[in-house]
Each structure stands twice: as C-alpha cells, then as structure tokens.
Amino acid sequence: MFLSTSTTPNEPNVMIPAQKRKVVVFSGGSAANSLVDEFNEVIEKNNCALTYVIPISDNGxxxxxxxxxxxxPGIxxxxxxxxxxxxxxxxNILNLFNHRLPPxxxxxxxxxxxxxTGTSPLYDAIPTPQAMLIRAILSHLHLEILxxxxxxxxxxxxxxxxxxxxxxxxARLFSGSVESAIYLLAIMGGVDESKTAVLPAIVSNFSHHISAGLADGSVIAGQNAISHPSEPTALNSNPSGDQADHASIMLNGINHTIEDATLPGSxxxxxxxAIAFSKASEEPLPARIERVWYINPYGQEMRPPPNPKVLEAIGAAEAIIYSIGSLYTSIVPSLILQGVGESIARSNGARFKILLLNGSLDRETGGFSALDFVAAITRAGEESRGHTFQSSESVDENLWSQYVTHLIHLEGQSVPRVNKEELAKWGVECVRLYGRKAGDGVTKGYFDRLKMP
Incomplete structure (x- = not known):
C-alpha cells in the first residue's frame, strides 16, 4: 500500500525506498490496543511515522x-x-504504569x-533516578489529594x-500541561515519538464531556453512561451514623455538601x-444513536477546537485509519471537533481513508450495517464543518468517499452486514479478511491476528 517503484533508463523497475510516510489512526483505548503490534509492523516495513489521535471524553x-x-481530561x-x-x-516501567491498585x-x-515510601516491589529493577522521579510525581499528587x-x-x-x-x-498538576505529562511518561517508557506519537484529541486542563442524542428524542450525558451502564462507587449516597449530619443535602442522587472539581449546578x-462497571454485560440502548456532541457541565452544547497537532498530522498524512472500537465514544468525539472534518475531506495527501469495521456490534451500534458505520463517520465529519442535520436526516452518500475510501472487514458470523455493491457505488472499496477460528471451527469477528496490507 505504501511502497513506491520507479524506473530509470539504466535500472528499470528498481524499487526505491519510500520517504518517511505518515499515518494517522483515530481510535479509543482498549479495543485498538490489540492492533498496536500490527500497526508497528506497518510503520517498520514501510518507513512510516504513525500518530494516534485519542479522545479525552472518557469519564468512567x-x-x-x-x-x-x-x-x-479523561486520560x-x-x-x-x-x-x-x-x-x-x-x-519494569510498563508493569508499574499498567498496574492497578486493589479493588x-x-x-x-x-x-x-x-x-x-519507595517500598513497593513494583520499583524492583527500575533504575533509581527513574524511581525517584516517579515517587516525586506521585508525592505531588498525594499532596494535592490531601x-x-x-x-x-x-x-x-x-x-x-x-x-x-x-x-x-x-505530572499534569505539577507541570500545568497534559502534553508535558504525556511526554514524561513516553520518555520514561522508551516510546520513540519520532515513529509513534500519541495525541490527545483536545489539549486542555479541563474536562470535556459528550452527550448522545437517540432516535427516540432522548439524550444521554457522559461517555460512560453512553457506553456502559454503571453504578457510582466513590460517593456515599446513603450516609448513616456520624456521616448523616455532614451529608444531609441530597438532590438527584448527589451529596451537595461534598466538594469536588465540578461546578455547582453541573x-x-x-x-x-463510576469506578466499577462491566464491559462484558451491556444493556441495549432504547433507540439508535443519531448524533454525538460536546457539552459544558450544565449540558449545553459546545464546539471545542482540536489539538492543533491533530490538524497538522492529518494534513501531512498519506493514510487515515478509523480503528476498531466504540464508534460513537472512541472515533466520533475526535471527528466532530472544529476543523477535523474539513482537514480529512480536503486532504490532498491522504490517498487512503480506511475504516476497520468492527468484528461485532456493541451497545452503541446494535443493528448497524457497514453502510451505517460509513454514514456515521461522514456525518460526524460534516458536523465538524458546521453542517447541521435534522434528527432523522441522512447524510448525502456522495460525501462518503471524502471520509472513507476503503473498508476492511472480517468474514464471520458476528461481523456487521457488508453491502459491497452499494459501498462501491459511492466510492468505497471493500477488502475482506478472515478472522480467527474458534474451537468449534466457526470464524469469529476478531482482529487480533490481522496483518495489515
């Protein structure tokens, strides 16, 4: 996909090394992590630099x-x-930063x-200068907690x-910059940012939340409420004993004598x-999601600008990839930011705009076909450009190929329906791959053995 050939009078059909190509991947967290090795293989084989664009709206x-x-931000x-x-x-650094405290x-x-105190076995084999720096950052956080x-x-x-x-x-509280915090973790972990960069979709020291509008007219506020039904665990909603005198004002399930970082009236x-929630068991949404937008703490719609580096990365990219994951809470929150849709649609260098179709449907996309995925991405890009749609209005199919030129999908029972003829009609080329077979011989919708072209 990314290699080029050239002929000269003396050496016909000689393969020449491609220049440093650039790839942008829009993704969320856990689902797309299964493809990191495949993406690494792509950039190594094709001398590419890759940029991940990840939203900061996760509040679960x-x-x-x-x-x-x-x-x-939700980091x-x-x-x-x-x-x-x-x-x-x-x-050893990986194990420490990946570790979770007890439940x-x-x-x-x-x-x-x-x-x-430095007595944790997680520090074993970590060089002393790095361990001392980690302790200093965590000590600063502890002071802020107290x-x-x-x-x-x-x-x-x-x-x-x-x-x-x-x-x-x-690190963000110490430096005042989320980008500095990301840089510090990357440099301590030995991540080569000249090859692989991780960009928050928005650079901010403030929280950015999203809402979803459903086809039945209802609205769900907060990413975690959209993706996963959850139960609050950090606040005591039923005080007893000595706590009753201190926690007597309850409204809509919130203890209003508690001070936190949210504004009054949020x-x-x-x-x-929402510390505890299940990713395995998902209640279906009452209706299909039609639109996602950003809100302020009071629920009013807002249109934040993206991280400027995101627009720079899109402008320099030869390939743009929409990774597997939650469509409306992992991909769309980055696409609806001001200027992102324009950059993707008008990008002259991005010859490939590739959608990796999920291997199965989730709570956000129940009943979706591949056509619905492409339409949702296109609509998000158009809304980023300031275009508005009526609640049930569909996006013009002639715009699809401005955002998606190729769709890669698996062959399997759980995979969303793919209408190749209809997609081809609107300029979207489909590529089929074969997923991993389970013990019963049935092909499942997993991308964990995907080898990118």
Whole structure:
C-alpha cells in the first residue's frame, strides 16, 4: 500500500525506498490496543511515522475519580495506548504504569503509600533516578489529594486506580500541561515519538464531556453512561451514623455538601464517579444513536477546537485509519471537533481513508450495517464543518468517499452486514479478511491476528 517503484533508463523497475510516510489512526483505548503490534509492523516495513489521535471524553473507571476530584481530561485511553507502546526493554516501567491498585478502598490506599515510601516491589529493577522521579510525581499528587480531602464526606478513593493514570495526573498538576505529562511518561517508557506519537484529541486542563442524542428524542450525558451502564462507587449516597449530619443535602442522587472539581449546578451524571462497571454485560440502548456532541457541565452544547497537532498530522498524512472500537465514544468525539472534518475531506495527501469495521456490534451500534458505520463517520465529519442535520436526516452518500475510501472487514458470523455493491457505488472499496477460528471451527469477528496490507 505504501511502497513506491520507479524506473530509470539504466535500472528499470528498481524499487526505491519510500520517504518517511505518515499515518494517522483515530481510535479509543482498549479495543485498538490489540492492533498496536500490527500497526508497528506497518510503520517498520514501510518507513512510516504513525500518530494516534485519542479522545479525552472518557469519564468512567478510575479516571472518573480523578475527574471528580481534580477535573481535567479523561486520560485513561491515552495512558493505555502509551503503555501498550512501551517496548520490552522497559518491561519494569510498563508493569508499574499498567498496574492497578486493589479493588477495595482501604487496601488500595495502603498499597499507594508503599509507592510513596519507595517500598513497593513494583520499583524492583527500575533504575533509581527513574524511581525517584516517579515517587516525586506521585508525592505531588498525594499532596494535592490531601488538600482536597474533606473528611468524612469526601475523600479520594484509590479503589482500582491505575498507577499510569495517577502518574499522568500528578505530572499534569505539577507541570500545568497534559502534553508535558504525556511526554514524561513516553520518555520514561522508551516510546520513540519520532515513529509513534500519541495525541490527545483536545489539549486542555479541563474536562470535556459528550452527550448522545437517540432516535427516540432522548439524550444521554457522559461517555460512560453512553457506553456502559454503571453504578457510582466513590460517593456515599446513603450516609448513616456520624456521616448523616455532614451529608444531609441530597438532590438527584448527589451529596451537595461534598466538594469536588465540578461546578455547582453541573449535571448529576457528570458528577458521579463510576469506578466499577462491566464491559462484558451491556444493556441495549432504547433507540439508535443519531448524533454525538460536546457539552459544558450544565449540558449545553459546545464546539471545542482540536489539538492543533491533530490538524497538522492529518494534513501531512498519506493514510487515515478509523480503528476498531466504540464508534460513537472512541472515533466520533475526535471527528466532530472544529476543523477535523474539513482537514480529512480536503486532504490532498491522504490517498487512503480506511475504516476497520468492527468484528461485532456493541451497545452503541446494535443493528448497524457497514453502510451505517460509513454514514456515521461522514456525518460526524460534516458536523465538524458546521453542517447541521435534522434528527432523522441522512447524510448525502456522495460525501462518503471524502471520509472513507476503503473498508476492511472480517468474514464471520458476528461481523456487521457488508453491502459491497452499494459501498462501491459511492466510492468505497471493500477488502475482506478472515478472522480467527474458534474451537468449534466457526470464524469469529476478531482482529487480533490481522496483518495489515
């Protein structure tokens, strides 16, 4: 796909090395992590530089507690990608940043103290200068936690906290820059950013949340509520004993005597910490998602600009890839940012705009076909350019090829339906691959053995 040939009078059909090509991958966190090795193989074989663009709107898991107490971006997906890129030469750093504290608050807090004192076995074999720097960052975070604690009504919950997330937050608070925090983790982990860069879709010290509008007219606020039904775990909604006097004002399930990083009057769904939720069991949405947009803490729509480096990467890219993952919470939040759709649609250099079709449908895409995926990406890009649509209005199919030129899909029972003829009619070429076979001989929709062309 990325190699070029050239002929000369003296040496016909001589293969010449391609110049440093650039690839942009739009993705979320966990799902696309399974393709990191394949993407690494592509850039090595074709002398490419690759840029991952990852949204910061995730407000679930341990990130939700950091957002509740400190505000700031949801950095969980950025962290998972950075850690996945850490080479085997830095295994001990990888293990530390990938480690999670115990799932109960008291043991989790106790283990965090061992990281502060330097007695944690996670520091074994980590060079002393790096270990001391990590301890310093975590100590700074701990100081900020203590300043914000309001016992007994509000204390920081270390339950299931990712050390990488804690480190990135501490580094951001220390430096005042999320980009500096990402750089520090990357450089300590030995990630070669000249080959592979990880860009947050938005550069900000503030939280950015999304809402989804459904076909039945209802609206869901907050990424975690869109993707995964969850139960708040960090706040005590039913105080008893001595806590009752301190936590007596309850409204919409929120304890309003608790101080946190959210503004007064913020939507209750954005104030809840959602540390515990299940990715395995998903309740279906009551209706199909039609649109996703950014909101302020009060639920009002806003149109934030992207990280300027994202636009630069798109402008220099020869290939743009929409990776597997949650369509509306991993891919679309980056595409609807101001200027992103314009950059993709008008990019003269990006000859390949490739959609990796999910191997199965999830809560966000129940009943979708490949046509629906392409239409959703196109609509997001057009909304980024300021175009508005009525609730049930479909996007013009003539625009599809401005955003997607190739669709790569697996062969399997769980794969969304692919109408090759209809896609080809609108300029989208389909490429079929074969997924991994299970023990029963049935081909499943997994990309974990994908070898990119």
């Amino acid at each position: 898991g341990s990130s939700s507690e950091l957002i509740r107490v400190f505000g700031g 969980g997906d950025v962290r998972t990608r950075l850690v996945r890129l850490i080479p085997h030469t830095h295994t 109960s608050p008291e043991p989790a807090a106790a283990e965090f103290l061992t990281l502060l 300043k914000r604690n309001r016992p007994p009504t509000s204390t920081f919950n270390f339950q299931s906290a990712s050390i990488g997330n804690l480190f990135l937050t501490g 939507l209750p769904t954005l104030r809840h910490a």
